[in-house]
Amino acid sequence: MILDENVLKDVARIEGVDIDFLKRGVKAGRIIVFGNVKRKNVKPVAIGEGLTTKVNVNIGTSGTVVNIDMEVEKAKVAVEYSADTIMDLSTGGNLDEIRRILLKASEPLPFGTVPTYQAWIEGVAKYGPSIPSDFFISVVERHLRDGVDFMTIHAGITKELAEKVVKSSRLMPSVSRGGTMLIVWMLENNSENPYIKHWDYLLELFKEYNAVISLGDAMRPGNIFDAHDEFQIAELVNNARLARDAVAKGVQVMIEGPGHMTMDKIVADIRLEKSLSGGVPYYVLGPLVTDAAPGYDHIATAIGAAIAAAAGADLICYLTPAEHLGLPNVEQVKEGLIAAKIAAHAGDLVKLGPRAARIDAAISIARARLDWETQIKLAPDPKKALAIRNQFEGNLKSCTMCGQYCVFLLLDKYLRNRREPTLDELIERLRKGAPFEFP
Ligand code: SF4
Secondary structure, three states: OOOOHHHHHHHHHOOOHHHHHHHHHHHOOOOEEEOOOOOOOOOOOOEOOOOOOOOEEEEEOOOOOHHHHHHHHHHHHHHHOOOOOOOOOOOOOOOHHHHHHHHOOOOOEEEOOHHHHHHHHHHHHHHHOOOOOOHHHHHHHHHHHOOOOOOEEEOOOOOOHHHHHOOOOOOOOOHHHHHHHHHHHHHHOOOOOOHHHHHHHHHHHHHHHHEEEEEEOOOOOOOOOOOOOHHHHHHHHHHHHHHHHHHHHHOEEEEEEEEEOOOHHHHHHHHHHHHHHHOOEEEEEEOOOOOOOOOOOEEEEEEEEHHHHHHHHEEEEHHHHHHOOOOOOOOHHHHHHHHHHHHHHHHHHOOOOHHHHHHHHHHHHHHHHHOOOOOHHHHOOOOHHHHHHHHOOOOOOOOOOOOOHHHHHHHHHHOOOOOOHHHHHHHHHHHHHHOOOOO
């Protein structure tokens, strides 16, 4: 990997950590810093041990809805509402052109892709089912040349696992789109996974471009009943082995995980990944803690993401209210992102303690003072917060929930002579609390 001193300094300042801690983490593979050598305007974003939990937003066309303007709008909303990374999952239209447009629209955020989609879609059109295995790698090279900072590479799903899973009683054998394309390719061609076959060359490529391999999870559970079965765990073991190999060869890597999973399994899942991989950053989808929330899956996801972040997950992939129902629109992207950001922050309050609590202290002080301007300014979506504040009557000193019976007004004259705690004193209180331990 390439360690740019200025980038590391920026990351250390943004994260509030020591630069030597950062360097040690990067060298050991426990921290990754995004930045393809081809990209000039990428924000210094790092994920991993001791750093804040980041949130990824997926955008992109589908096979049935190709509206590039809408996808550009989604990228802009993701940047505006503080996503940390953006992934283009496009499968419809001119994929090279769309990727380049969305990469530009996503600036300055790190940008990821799933090259398997394009390799499969273009490969089937060109060769039929017998796509040559090196065609998958040529598409990876195309994305690297464009400046893609990280890519999902489904190298953990072997031919043996693919053969077993389609004969198993798993409710949903694979819910990963790229993973399923590879399973079909392996079964059709009776060949090993192309990313396993060309693994050493892939490592050379990613090293040359200083890009991050995100080891995909073809076997992630698509419902709570398939969670932690032999397929999910077998793929995680494979991914951890590959990740350790990448770290040993100086290539930045993270592992993708979860999906659907009840709350009691999340902490064990995170600990297992960290233990098997030697602390390689974990990028989790959700997890969704119930299958029973169509239309509200961003909430099912936020519950799991908060637990995952508190337990050590490093990057959360958001989900939108449209999950399982259709391609999201711009507003649904915004809703999903904000839900995931809240979850990641709630996790950080446990994972990082006082370091993450400054904004909570500032909002709480403003709340106790009935300082509406500050509360609204610091809200995840200030326009929405202001609209709610004004929906019945916006000019009250209190709010319309209790009106004249507001607790802060009732107590006002008794509180005038007391000394309010400062922001730093409030944060210090978190340090004194008993450390939270998961069961
Ligand atoms: S009116 Fe009620 S809800 Fe509103 S600020 Fe006062 S106590 Fe809180």
